[in-house]
Amino acid sequence: xxxxxxxxxxxVPATAFAWLAVAESPVAYxxxxxxxxxxxxxxxxxxxKGFETNGGFQHVYANPQxxxxxxxxxxxxxxxxxxxxxxxxxxxxxFTEGPRRQIDVMVKDGKRFAATGGWGFQRFMKDSxxxxxxxxxxxQCFACHDRLKKDGLVLGSYRP
Amino acid sequence: xxxxxxxxxxxVPATAFAWLAVAESPVAYxxxxxxxxxxxxxxxxxxxKGFETNGGFQHVYANPQxxxxxxxxxxxxxxxxxxxxxxxxxxxxxFTEGPRRQIDVMVKDGKRFAATGGWGFQRFMKDSxxxxxxxxxxxQCFACHDRLKKDGLVLGSYRP
Numbered sequence: 001x002x003x004x005x006x007x008x009x010x011x012v013p014a015t016a017f018a019w020l021a022v023a024e025s026p027v028a029y030x031x032x033x034x035x036x037x038x039x040x041x042x043x044x045x046x047x048x049k050g051f052e053t054n055g056g057f058q059h060v061y062a063n064p065q066x067x068x069x070x071x072x073x074x075x076x077x078x079x080x081x082x083x084x085x086x087x088x089x090x091x092x093x094x095f096t097e098g099p100r101r102q103i104d105v106m107v108k109d110g111k112r113f114a115a116t117g118g119w120g121f122q123r124f125m126k127d128s129x130x131x132x133x134x135x136x137x138x139x140q141c142f143a144c145h146d147r148l149k150k151d152g153l154v155l156g157s158y159r160p
Numbered sequence: 161x162x163x164x165x166x167x168x169x170x171x172v173p174a175t176a177f178a179w180l181a182v183a184e185s186p187v188a189y190x191x192x193x194x195x196x197x198x199x200x201x202x203x204x205x206x207x208x209k210g211f212e213t214n215g216g217f218q219h220v221y222a223n224p225q226x227x228x229x230x231x232x233x234x235x236x237x238x239x240x241x242x243x244x245x246x247x248x249x250x251x252x253x254x255f256t257e258g259p260r261r262q263i264d265v266m267v268k269d270g271k272r273f274a275a276t277g278g279w280g281f282q283r284f285m286k287d288s289x290x291x292x293x294x295x296x297x298x299x300q301c302f303a304c305h306d307r308l309k310k311d312g313l314v315l316g317s318y319r320p
Contacts, residue, residue: 047250057203096202
């Protein structure tokens with residue numbers, strides 16, 4: 001019995017660790033994305049429905065591979081696109097940027113993400129590099145992109 | 161007389177060309193600024209005064225030298241900052257970017273622009289690389305930056 005207990009102690013943590021690894025985001029936090037190319041922006045202002053929950057600025061950033069994709073509409077492996085959601089603050093003469101709500105990340109990897117059109121999706125909450133959104137799940141992200149797509153899962157285009 | 165006419169023909173165009181060169185912007189059009197680092201954004205929405213003339217998005221971009229400046233607040237020679245003004249279009253769920261109104265450019269060159277705090281200023285109209293704004297003049301730009309300054313002529317800061 002003692003030997004069995006020791007074996008259990010050794011096996012259980014290893015199993016737990018493996019489970020944690022699976023639970024981690026398969027999409028890595030996009031380090032340095034703030035210095036990537038700014039693709040375009042939009043805002044959800046007080047005049048718009050959804051302001052309470054999503055009001056603010058949405059900035060899109062792309063790494064060099066994704067910029068090739070925006071030019072050719074064929075996004076190469078390794079393309080990463082970040083959708084950066086910020087709150088909005090009312091200043092005297094303009095709306096300014098507030099705290100970060102979340103970032104949504106898309107990563108092109110045809111093999112790893114074959115089940116979702118070759119793209120991995122993930123939402124990281126606020127400024128956290130590890131806290132993931134409970135919803136939308138990566139599958140929900142994909143389903144919506146797949147429904148809205150025109151010429152691919154990247155819905156927007158580069159604004160010169 | 162004939163010889164004098166020929167001399168005039170030769171001299172006048174040369175003089176006109178020199179005058180044009182002087183009239184050109186001492187601040188070069190910032191080629192490639194759309195791939196520089198996006199510093200921050202603001203918007204002037206319909207709720208704000210000035211919407212009619214200046215409504216829309218304002219995006220700030222910085223070249224690598226200027227990014228050093230944003231980190232240290234000591235902007236090295238060659239720093240270039242672009243203030244990109246776009247119109248705003250009302251979409252169903254958000255405001256989206258419209259045509260470009262103008263870009264405002266600041267260039268750090270302590271010798272050439274010693275009279276305006278070491279910075280050259282220029283506004284280029286719409287998408288033109290040559291059409292300059294009649295107003296504000298570079299001197300007017302400087303006067304306002306000089307009046308508003310807190311720790312230098314660069315009024316804003318980098319949003320992480």
